Amino acid sequence: MIVEIGHYALILACCLSLIQGTFPLYGATKNHGRLMAIASPAAYGQFFFAAIAFGALMYAFITSDFSVANVARNSHTLKPMLYKISAVWGNHEGSILFWTLILSLYGAMVAFFGRKLPKTLHARVLAIQALVGLGFYLFLLLTSNPFARIYPFPMEGNGLNPLLQDPGLAFHPPLLYMGYVGLSVTFSFAVGALIEGRVDAAWARWVRPWTLLAWCFLTAGITLGSWWAYYELGWGGWWFWDPVENASFMPWLIATALLHSAIVVEKRDTLKSWTILLAIIAFSFSLLGTFIVRSGVLTSVHAFATDPERGVFILMFLFIVIGGSLLLFALRADKLQPGGLFAPISRESMLIVNNLLLTVGAVVVLFGTLYPLLRDALTGDKITVGPPFFNLAFGLLMIPLFLVMGLGPSAHWKRTDLKGLSSRLSFVFIASLMAAGISFYMAGGTEIMAAVWLGLGFWLLLSTLFEWANRIKLFKTGTFKRMVRQPRASLGMSLGHLGMAIVVIGIAGTSFWNSEYQGIMAVGDKASIGGYDLTFKGVDGMIGPNYTAVKATFDVSKEGTQLKPLHPQARVYLTPPMPTTEAAILSSFKGDLFVVIGEANSEKYDTWAVRLYYKPLQSWLWAGVALMVLGGLISLSDRRFRMGNVKRGGKTNVA
């Protein structure tokens, strides 16, 4: 019964989205107050019914109602509660329902926080948001119904992919989806502004918090996934340029560009049409990402053909949303008058370079991801585009980006005197060269690229600190007051850039200086890696709730000091039967010791395959990202951006 209520609520939400997507839009063109006023209550209602639908599906998972096809395919009675819940979004139908729920949540948030927006813009933004939602409701109801029943129903479910049964992955999709879908708000604002034919500083201030919010979620979500891959997949890698990772990385790149170009719109009233275009592209990438991951088109072009109904719907939907918004852009963009002028060397042009490099980076990633598909479809040749391509092509693009990133914040708007800028920063540049050189020398000096990346990391780190020190006039009277009183947005920027610097240093360390050992160890064997001495003490069997495992014990010592022993596990899940590795990781400021246990020899079980890794500066990477997200959140709390706090034309709420 509850499942049917969920299904019915989904249909109601679909109807509401149709109403919300049409009447207010018409009302806005006729300036008809009552029609426009439908938008907000419709948005709340839509969220209410989508939440009921989602709750009903979750109820079916929690009670293990295997008469629901989706539950039977993806759940199991023996699964811990956390994974019964996370299984709701761990499958195609459930994840699309979850997507839609968040979409309607953002719609309700815009309705609530945007009360002070101009009425027509408010109505239009909500209508666009609802039209996107309508596509998703129809997709669910027509091709991917999560509430479909089966008869006769099985007594037990199939279980969830064991790799996904992990706390990191339980929370990874919600965060990522909050990010993906958050970009829908920016998209709706962009399309709304195109219909209105007006983009100004106030518009940029309304859009920025939404972009920032989406960006924070996206950053955290991607990193959580990466962290999961790091400790769960057992190869010590954290980024594989896997198509699924790329699908989330591309919208992140565009959202980062958008975040920066919106600043230019706000402060300098220029780059307007470009910012609108970026907002459209960002959401297009997040739609594309969702669907390429969900449609299975990446594993093979033919997967698309096995389920033509969904495939055709997806293609049509993408065509309408992306094509339609780009068409509107082409028709209306010339109405957006360019504003302030700026010289070739100014903060504006540096932000343009940032945008160019980030956008080209995203397109290269897209091209690399789709190239094998295109080639297969056109010529039938099979080819692989793997990490070596992306590392080289994308990495090269990042070098100028990071160089400019150090300069940008110290440059002036409109016009910067290059001589002054370079003389101010030459000291920082030399210092970062020296820091890179010294650490390169201390690490043995083998990889030249390591020195390049370290240099970039230090350059970012020092130039960001330098700019911050300049801004608050460090060491002059009243430093503390200025430090506390500076706008939170600038503080957020400094923290964000600082985080990126730390990430870059971490990447340099972990990619170029990692060491690994793999071999066969018998009980009592010793191995050394990264300054740690390990002794293999043996294995025990153990039984988990829905898996059995072999748990190994390694004694660890460093320079003679005994540390806590490490216990890597090799698990075999029961449903579906599948082996996974649970690495044991000893993290420190300097680097991670990473231990994985594999299979035993088949006769006597006295020797075991073991992999050891030492990953220098690995924790810097995670810490850097945390700092970036913190910077984003602090910036979000800036009074200027408080949602709905801004009025058009006036600067009433600027502190």
Added chain:
Amino acid sequence: MRYLLSFLLCMMMSFSAFGIGVDEKPLPEPAAEARAQELMKQLRCLVCQNQSIVDSNADLAKDLRVIVRQRIIAGDTDQQVIEFMTSRYGDWVLLKPPFDGATIILWLSPFLLLLIGFVIIYQNQKRNSENLSPDPLSKDEKARLLVLLDEKENV
């Protein structure tokens, strides 16, 4: 406990948990093994998604690792091992796509895109500055400006 352990081990025999099997002997010479490892990182496990044969637990990846080591023992150079693999499995097996007529567009794409971007930006800036630069001062305006400047200096 012992029973459990042997049960587990039996189960695990059917899967190798990751890219090194116990029956897989690393090459005795460390330098040769390092070469083998480096080569394995460039080769794709054909049945997986974007994984190298070092990172994969598939049986096929195991077989390929054995082949790489055999070729090295047979005295092949790195180039010959790669050629051997591509002759059997095609370019599909290489994680790094080769640079040839068909992939040139892929490899050059970053540079082409950057170039296109720069041209668009340049054109745009030029047009904007033409549209937006204020008209030059007329004669009257110049005269007034001079008067104003004079006044200011006299103050």
